[in-house]
Amino acid sequence: MSDQARVTLGPVNLSEGEMKGYAVGKRNLLIARHGGKVRALDDWCNHAGCLLSGGRVEGSMVVCSCHEVGFDLATGKNVTSPGVCDDQRTFRVEEEDGEVVVYGFPDSPLP
Numbered sequence: 001m002s003d004q005a006r007v008t009l010g011p012v013n014l015s016e017g018e019m020k021g022y023a024v025g026k027r028n029l030l031i032a033r034h035g036g037k038v039r040a041l042d043d044w045c046n047h048a049g050c051l052l053s054g055g056r057v058e059g060s061m062v063v064c065s066c067h068e069v070g071f072d073l074a075t076g077k078n079v080t081s082p083g084v085c086d087d088q089r090t091f092r093v094e095e096e097d098g099e100v101v102v103y104g105f106p107d108s109p110l111p
């Protein structure tokens with residue numbers, strides 16, 4: 001897998017406001033549905049590495065269960081605690097013929 005990998009997750013049956021974590025290679029990917037669109041973020045919270053999929057969706061953000069940092073689902077922006085950690089990495093995601101496809105998902109952990 002290259003750094004510009006295309007990952008096909010298959011059909012993802014998420015209702016509005018739901019999310020799910022996926023193990024992809026050596027990494028974890030968070031898929032959520034918000035505003036009628038599917039969103040993809042790195043599931044490893046950049047604060048201390050907890051899985052965001054273990055948290056909750058609140059409006060347009062995912063809130064990490066470990067230290068309550070909230071990230072915008074569309075942009076990854078840290079909207080609750082900008083001084084605590086960076087914005088979360090997001091990935092281009094499309095629904096193609098009923099399958100969710102993520103583009104540019106790396107196969108190695110971030111430093």
Ligand code: FES
Pocket residue numbers: 045046047048049050064065066067068069
């Ligand atoms: S690990 Fe996510 S907020 Fe600390």
